[in-house]
Amino acid sequence: MLGQQLLNGLTLGATYALIALGYTMVYGIIQLINFAHGEIYMVGAFVGVLMVTVFKQGLVVSLVAAMLTCMIIGVSIERIAYRPLRGSTRLSPLISAIGVSIFLQTLMTKVQGPQPVGFPHVIEDAIYKFGSLEITKVQILILVVASLLMAGLTFIVKYVKIGKAMRAASEDYDAASLMGINVNRVISFTFAIGSSLAAAGGVLVGIYFNSVSPLMGVSAGLKAFCAAVLGGIGSIPGAMLGGIFLGVAETLGIAGGFDLYKDAIAFTLLIVVLLFRPTGLLGRPIQRKV
Amino acid sequence: MDTIFNILLNDSIFKAFLNDYYIQVLTMLGIYLIGSLGLNLITGVTGQLSFGHAAFLSIGAYASAITSLKLGMPFPIAILAGGVMASIWGILLGFPTLRLSGDYLGIATLGFGEIVRVVFLNLSITGGALGMAGIPRNSSLTLVIFVVFFTIWAMYRLENSRFGRALVAIREDEIAAEAMGVNITNSKIVAFALGTFFAGVSGGLYAHLLTYLNPSDFGFLKSFEFLTFVVLGGLGSIPGVILGTSILTLAPEFLRFIADYRMMVYGLLMVFMMIVRPRGLLGGVRLSRVFKKKLSQRDKASATGAN
Amino acid sequence: MKKNKLWKVMSLMLVLSLVLVGCGGGGGEKKAAEGDKPAAGGDTIKIGFLGAKTGGHAAFGIPTLEGMKMAAADVNNAGGILGKKIEIIEEDHGSKNSEGANVTQKMITRDNVVAIVGDPTTAITKIAAPIAQDKKVVLLSAGAVGTGVVEIGDYIFRDTLLDAVAAPAVTQYVKEKLGWQKVAVVTSMNNDYSVGLSKLFKAALVENGIEIIVEQSIQDGDQNFSAQVTTIKEKNPDGIIFTGYYTEGGLFMKEVRKQGIKAFMVGGDGLLGDVLMKMGGEAVEGSMVYCGFAADENKAGEKTKKFIEAYKAGNNGALPDMFAAQGYDAVMLLADAIKAANSDAPETFRSELAKTKDWEGVSGTITFQENREPIKSPVYLLEVKEGKFAVKDIVDIK
Numbered sequence: 001m002l003g004q005q006l007l008n009g010l011t012l013g014a015t016y017a018l019i020a021l022g023y024t025m026v027y028g029i030i031q032l033i034n035f036a037h038g039e040i041y042m043v044g045a046f047v048g049v050l051m052v053t054v055f056k057q058g059l060v061v062s063l064v065a066a067m068l069t070c071m072i073i074g075v076s077i078e079r080i081a082y083r084p085l086r087g088s089t090r091l092s093p094l095i096s097a098i099g100v101s102i103f104l105q106t107l108m109t110k111v112q113g114p115q116p117v118g119f120p121h122v123i124e125d126a127i128y129k130f131g132s133l134e135i136t137k138v139q140i141l142i143l144v145v146a147s148l149l150m151a152g153l154t155f156i157v158k159y160v161k162i163g164k165a166m167r168a169a170s171e172d173y174d175a176a177s178l179m180g181i182n183v184n185r186v187i188s189f190t191f192a193i194g195s196s197l198a199a200a201g202g203v204l205v206g207i208y209f210n211s212v213s214p215l216m217g218v219s220a221g222l223k224a225f226c227a228a229v230l231g232g233i234g235s236i237p238g239a240m241l242g243g244i245f246l247g248v249a250e251t252l253g254i255a256g257g258f259d260l261y262k263d264a265i266a267f268t269l270l271i272v273v274l275l276f277r278p279t280g281l282l283g284r285p286i287q288r289k290v
Numbered sequence: 291m292d293t294i295f296n297i298l299l300n301d302s303i304f305k306a307f308l309n310d311y312y313i314q315v316l317t318m319l320g321i322y323l324i325g326s327l328g329l330n331l332i333t334g335v336t337g338q339l340s341f342g343h344a345a346f347l348s349i350g351a352y353a354s355a356i357t358s359l360k361l362g363m364p365f366p367i368a369i370l371a372g373g374v375m376a377s378i379w380g381i382l383l384g385f386p387t388l389r390l391s392g393d394y395l396g397i398a399t400l401g402f403g404e405i406v407r408v409v410f411l412n413l414s415i416t417g418g419a420l421g422m423a424g425i426p427r428n429s430s431l432t433l434v435i436f437v438v439f440f441t442i443w444a445m446y447r448l449e450n451s452r453f454g455r456a457l458v459a460i461r462e463d464e465i466a467a468e469a470m471g472v473n474i475t476n477s478k479i480v481a482f483a484l485g486t487f488f489a490g491v492s493g494g495l496y497a498h499l500l501t502y503l504n505p506s507d508f509g510f511l512k513s514f515e516f517l518t519f520v521v522l523g524g525l526g527s528i529p530g531v532i533l534g535t536s537i538l539t540l541a542p543e544f545l546r547f548i549a550d551y552r553m554m555v556y557g558l559l560m561v562f563m564m565i566v567r568p569r570g571l572l573g574g575v576r577l578s579r580v581f582k583k584k585l586s587q588r589d590k591a592s593a594t595g596a597n
Numbered sequence: 598m599k600k601n602k603l604w605k606v607m608s609l610m611l612v613l614s615l616v617l618v619g620c621g622g623g624g625g626e627k628k629a630a631e632g633d634k635p636a637a638g639g640d641t642i643k644i645g646f647l648g649a650k651t652g653g654h655a656a657f658g659i660p661t662l663e664g665m666k667m668a669a670a671d672v673n674n675a676g677g678i679l680g681k682k683i684e685i686i687e688e689d690h691g692s693k694n695s696e697g698a699n700v701t702q703k704m705i706t707r708d709n710v711v712a713i714v715g716d717p718t719t720a721i722t723k724i725a726a727p728i729a730q731d732k733k734v735v736l737l738s739a740g741a742v743g744t745g746v747v748e749i750g751d752y753i754f755r756d757t758l759l760d761a762v763a764a765p766a767v768t769q770y771v772k773e774k775l776g777w778q779k780v781a782v783v784t785s786m787n788n789d790y791s792v793g794l795s796k797l798f799k800a801a802l803v804e805n806g807i808e809i810i811v812e813q814s815i816q817d818g819d820q821n822f823s824a825q826v827t828t829i830k831e832k833n834p835d836g837i838i839f840t841g842y843y844t845e846g847g848l849f850m851k852e853v854r855k856q857g858i859k860a861f862m863v864g865g866d867g868l869l870g871d872v873l874m875k876m877g878g879e880a881v882e883g884s885m886v887y888c889g890f891a892a893d894e895n896k897a898g899e900k901t902k903k904f905i906e907a908y909k910a911g912n913n914g915a916l917p918d919m920f921a922a923q924g925y926d927a928v929m930l931l932a933d934a935i936k937a938a939n940s941d942a943p944e945t946f947r948s949e950l951a952k953t954k955d956w957e958g959v960s961g962t963i964t965f966q967e968n969r970e971p972i973k974s975p976v977y978l979l980e981v982k983e984g985k986f987a988v989k990d991i992v993d994i995k
Contacts, residue, residue, distance in 0.1 A: 099557045105553075110551075116876065134856070211847075233393075419792045500698055506787060
């Protein structure tokens, strides 16, 4: 049974990781906890449903459409709600983000109704058995898509020019802009990538749990944010590790009889990790400058 | 003594010219003001991020509800018990976590807040998810206004004391403050204890206004609500926090006329106000300047406010 | 100079907002002065809707409001009562406790409602009820099922099927008719309804000699139940008692079937809604739900049938759920009590409402006991058949 629980945890963790990446990349560059990110994930899931039900598209087209839509939404939010606040106190964009989040949530409740919507059937419920392990087709899909997206992201960040610029801006914002990097473009790009990953997460979770609702972004966003911090916020491999770590820990925690305290597991872990490694598992240590 | 008490607990003065709806809304505003002034001490004055303020409200609320319901203590003692209990937990949380810096402290307090909520959800003395009902409705507007004025006075005195200046020094530059001989850990913990005390008092009053408590009312969203009050009003500015809290708690009531679009407009309003006044509505305005205008003109160059 | 100017602007804003508050206050003051008691004698009879249109409980509030509006329209089209029309005052509390109290006060003191229908949840009902009791306004909850609601005072009513009545009847049914010997109990821990219902079921299970072999907890809003289901699978129960809401119920059964467990689920009316099938798909086939109302056009009586047709016409063919039916019944109950009392003063029609006996509503027959707790008969035991709720059996309550 342990193997089965691990596998379930891994699937859950992969979706956390997809959302966590958006948090971590944005934080790495502009030190903003983008609290509207969970809502982007929610919108992504709804766009996925819309593509399948109204436009009768297949899985791949729906996934791509959700990612593109959220890319545009994410970049626009940054332009409207965060960019004017750059250079002011650290907390003002945070409040602005909360405002955006309230807006998107109520907008979707209004448009879509408060009831959760089931995700239409896009893949059949096939189960594959490996010994005592059972893996569903949806789980395979999630693991494959998540790995592909993360591999793609790693490639962009490591080898593509704009990715290198992202790393530079994350390393030292001012120096990067002095070196002739168009930081505004880099930030827009970061929001684009982060939002599209969250949208992909939303569609995948929608398919996995067959449920999409206007409030789904709240707890998923919070958990993913935890994952990002757990792994070391600002660090891309950290977000992946943190997501998977959190997913597995939560699943094992429930299996181990702590189901009452399931939501507390993530946060207890978080506090413990922070106390011993104040910048997360893979985070860079903070330098106190005099 | 009894008569004084009766006047405090009975809104006969306000009932003459305000209906119960306004009394309810204003009492709630007062309760939120106490809580947000507490948070302002932690986040605004001392610069320590707290994303878990609602947890301290819930600790205060439950502690005072238990004191008055299960132990049968009088109302003022119940409120104090709420404040003290929240403060104790503030200190307990503060010891290990206040050495974390910036956002990490915020995240740790956020985690603490969620843990507290889950614990209350599973605790039998608080009724778990069923909640606690039948708390006496004792929080009157008169009493709340009284407590609000006491809180403002206390905060004002604190801000202008040697200790208050030490807190501001910590916010502005921790290392420099340490070099100047400020005991950083101690000061932070005392600030945390005081801030959470007021959160607890606010929670106690909240419990005795609504008469019913359940844990889902104190999620992280409520913590962010308080943070929004403080940031939007102006971090570290007492008049700012008062204005911010007033606008944001009254706005949902004023916006009732737009019915279904109310919360959408509320969200947009938050973004809009932040963009127009990035440092908060009254960022950098100090209470002393409201009264001593001349003085304020002299030191206006130095009063650039929170960072 | 700049700072100074800013300060002036700010004080101006403050003064302006104070004036605004003052004006609003002034308006309210007049009304309050005219009659502290919510006055009888207006042009319309105002009934307040207390519920959520946004936030986590919107799914209960919106259909309740829909049902209420239909009832008001029906009464008004038939000429109203006492020569007046019913007006529904709707406010949204956004699923927040503190705003629940605000809304209650507003409807009573500013809108002068004579009765409030709501809240669909037990929690906010418990916040609103003491206020309504204090102001002597009738509060009729169309959804609160927890304990300690009507005990708050003699102005507090509810028109729901009580689980304390239904759960034992259903437990007896699964033992006698389905032969269940050992069961799993699944509770949603952050849902007060579920926690309360699990208690009732556990007591009834013990009484009927059914063994509880495994208990699992979930949370509302959870989407992943693989761990809990894996644990249940090891114990192999005859049936699953699931006390949470439909969203989680559907997803839970999906996981149950995915892991190859054959047992069926039985639960309370928290599971009743199309969402169960949307979430669960084929996995919820055979799941059983008891409730006080079922929108089954083939078995419904004349009155209910008409309600279902009207609801479908107004909601793009969607079937009414329990909340819609109870919201409808709540307004109708109030209307009938006002008619019987020949007065829309709460003090007067309150006692007529308390006398309600064998009252035929769209959601069943309602009798208020001495303590104002409703007895609703019958209990419908529904079963999911081909993606639809169908009545499996009807259990009469004596």
